[in-house]
Amino acid sequence: xxxxHYRFRGVWxxxxxxxxxxxxxxxVRSYPLWWPExxxxxxxxxxxxxxxVRALLPYRLVIGLVASRRDPDAGVLEVTMRGDLTGWTRFxxxxxxxxGSVGAGSAGGAGGAGGAGSRVLFEEDxxxxxxxxxxxxxxxxxLFRANHAVMMRRGRRGLAAHLAxxxxxxxxxx
Numbered sequence: 001x002x003x004x005h006y007r008f009r010g011v012w013x014x015x016x017x018x019x020x021x022x023x024x025x026x027x028v029r030s031y032p033l034w035w036p037e038x039x040x041x042x043x044x045x046x047x048x049x050x051x052x053v054r055a056l057l058p059y060r061l062v063i064g065l066v067a068s069r070r071d072p073d074a075g076v077l078e079v080t081m082r083g084d085l086t087g088w089t090r091f092x093x094x095x096x097x098x099x100g101s102v103g104a105g106s107a108g109g110a111g112g113a114g115g116a117g118s119r120v121l122f123e124e125d126x127x128x129x130x131x132x133x134x135x136x137x138x139x140x141x142x143l144f145r146a147n148h149a150v151m152m153r154r155g156r157r158g159l160a161a162h163l164a165x166x167x168x169x170x171x172x173x174x
Contacts, residue, residue, distance in 0.1 A: 003137035034162035087126030
């Protein structure tokens, strides 16, 4: 196993229609409003920008994102990453007949009824670009994975609140 290679996969079930979820995920500039760990988004050109991320561990990452696939019909948003992390990240948004109820593999739920929900598949294949993270990869691999899991859980919760009209994020929660 290469301790510097991370593959993540998770499912978010949300009580919002797939087109609304896709639109929110496509609007990267709004991420700091609802995703607590996304501290800042800096556009650097057409379909590209830098995001500043800080989760529970005491380090921040600056990740350059370049849109590599934007397909609203298929519900796919994909970016390549450079900088403190390299690789790719993909969201695939599809309608969910359960109406956004919590199900196996989901990271919490924003319950709903009536079949107007969505399912978001998150996939990521990445390696640290930051030298310190590469050096610490072996002893801290489980901690890095746990840190990512917390970030994703809070991202799902923030997005659910954002889609429900919950306003700005809070710094509490987990």
